[in-house]
Amino acid sequence: MQLTQILxxxxxxAAATACNPGEWSCGNQNDAPGPDGAIFICNNLGRWTFSAQxxxxxxxxxxxxxxxxxxx
Numbered sequence: 001m002q003l004t005q006i007l008x009x010x011x012x013x014a015a016a017t018a019c020n021p022g023e024w025s026c027g028n029q030n031d032a033p034g035p036d037g038a039i040f041i042c043n044n045l046g047r048w049t050f051s052a053q054x055x056x057x058x059x060x061x062x063x064x065x066x067x068x069x070x071x072x
């Protein structure tokens with residue numbers, strides 16, 4: 001029973017690792033969480049971290065996985 005619980009926890013931790021450290025993304029894109037118009041960076045643990053909120057949902061612009069910025 002304990003082994004099953006440990007494996008379940010490890011599986012959830014692996015599922016939460018959705019990015020490569022140093023990547024940037026707009027909210028709700030490239031597996032990053034929301035909200036729309038937000039900028040997220042992948043931390044050293046491989047998890048998306050909120051960085052900034054742009055002026056509106058359409059204002060986050062992502063040119064590559066290593067560059068995202070607010071346009072308004």
